[in-house]
Amino acid sequence: MSRYFHKVAPIFPYKFYSRLSMLFLILVSVQSCKSTTALMKKEASLTDTQATRETKYLFNKIKEIAKQGYGFGHQDATAYGMGWKNKAKEYRSDVNDVAGDYPAVYGFDIGHVELGNIQNLDTVNFGQMKKLIQKADNAGGIISLSWHAHNLISGGSTWDTTAFVKHIIKGGSLHTPYRAWLLRVADFLNDLKDKRGNAIPVVFRPYHEMNGAWFWWGAGNCTPEEYKTLWRETVDILSREFGVHNVIYAYSPNGLNHPEDFLRYYPGDDYVDMLGLDIYQHGTTEEFVEQLRRDIPLLKKIATEKDMPYALTEVGLNTIPVPDWWTQVFDKEMANSGIAWALFWRNAWPDHYFAPFTGQGSSEDFVRFKKLPHVLFLKEVKRIK
Template sequence: MSCKSALQSSARHIELCDLNAHENARYLMARIQEIAKTGYAFGHQDATAYGIGWKNDGTLHKSDVNEVTGEFPGIYGFELGHVELGHAQNLDTVNFQLMGDLIKTAYENGGITTISWHPNNPTTRNSAWDTTSTISNILEGGILNPKFKGWLYRLAGFLNSLKTKSGKPIPVVFRPYHEMNGSWFWWGKKSCTPEQFKQLWRETFEVLTEDFEVHNLIYCYATDAVEDTTEYMNYYPGDGYVDMLGIDLYHKKTTEEYIQLLNENLDMLAEIAKEKQMPFALTEGGLEGVKVVDWWTEVLDKNISNKGLSWALMWRNASLNHYFAPFVGQKSSEDFIKFKNLPHVLFLKEIEKIR
């Protein structure tokens, strides 16, 4: 039996929280689990949508990561904020039709896509960062519940549009309502109790799966940095609504403090994941501007490579004032190439083989 057929065979026995999940979603979960046995994958947000000095107009197959290393990331992050409003572009000005095409290309090449969603505040219609209380309005029975279900209908429309050339669903990892233990989003701790958050997650899951028949998702629960297990689990909606675990850890203070943060948080998360028998990932991270020349090998890899995570996704390259992966000429580029060449760090070519 070949490795490919063995993985496909094991996928048939995988149970996801969506009991009607398409076989492609179960196969994606099998691949995610397999990655961690080999190493961890490298990911980048909006990797093929834009970079430093360029933006994809639909004619490019490009990324800053590829320009530096000659290889594409194994994990592609995309954002669906503003899909709920019916806009043509997301909140970072990526056209949704183009995004769908980029996700299809990534899938055809053997890559894995993870999707976040920063919906606007349903009460004020301002951005996700407007912390005006809204949660009681949108839960079942709330005055804005029909409106929010309309938003979920538009979200479902995009997710269900992700199809292969033969018409089969393209599976993605869905990471909604992340960093809920922080106070900067309308679903965060400043504006939402843990019980309200759990109910929001469960209702979102039920509406997507039951009302709108979205069956190509792996559901990922991801917090910001936490003090302990209790804080991580405080908003957890239950094993019946989550398939994998994540955490967002950015290098904001000193290098020594970030190293401590990575080790403490990822060791904790590894324990939870082991208990729940779920894969886990560093779902967002990075050092803005990558100011440390050997950050990739000496800071990131040395402190995540032995944790058992499936991937580490760096945030986006929006501009010279806001980027998290190197580009040609950036001072950490040489170290990034060394990082790419480490046998346990998996880019697209290595991920493609895990099939």
């Protein structure tokens, strides 16, 4: 192309090239709009029948991501990292410091929004969180929200397993204050706006890891039927009563002890848009690999039958002590798994982090991981239209 223009330069005047360049830019723009419109027009069967067109677009994009590889995600990626915290003066991430690009998926938690607090349970200011979400969305990233809600009956944390689910579903003595909680959640979700004033679409996975016993909504702290009712009522109240239409609802159990655990608490296809699993490496590499090889095929099978995208909604190895863990352990198991993304947990303290930072022992391997063609960071996911 460049040689062609060099040859004809003496023949045609400058204005010709200006007009030709403008025509080229218009054609590129039109083609880009066509691709975006095509993805917008694709069918998207979501729980919320009034979901915004941006939410439907995101749902279709998530499906497209899985066809090209899987996205890398990180919890609180731009809120804080090792030795720094975003106080609205800088925009960075440990991941970008190491690999030269930001995550494709940004995880945030809205725990304590239900209390009316100004910051979440991990000391991230909610106003700041909204700005970080807006910036990530504007850059082409995907937002995933979890909700470590307080214990309404005891006043304790989300890990206080005092049972009360039966009291907050309809007919229960605490249903009214629970609705007040959901109104605050709705206000937060509805206040997520892009620069054009449109609601920013998010993947929301409330009441995750329900097959574990460590949360008040978990196994042993409520019955499967109570859990299903809580989920359905939560979705209905948010979407039908409080006007939340920018949410893709994700159901994400913890790693499975038994295959039937995955659907034991499942609220039904009409109330779920996306499936996930939370799987951490707590023991040996061999044990972790064994669990991935057991659980991911089951997740894929169920998701395929339901025609839903699926992801590793939480994953990681704390402090990443294995130098080549990214390429020789994790990616070897995930490369052709069909997951849309893997969301690694946060970088909180020197003994609690799940992504590398400058100088961390797995950093070099992480750079190799980032360069794999099927591992997608922000720049690659942004191109998927």
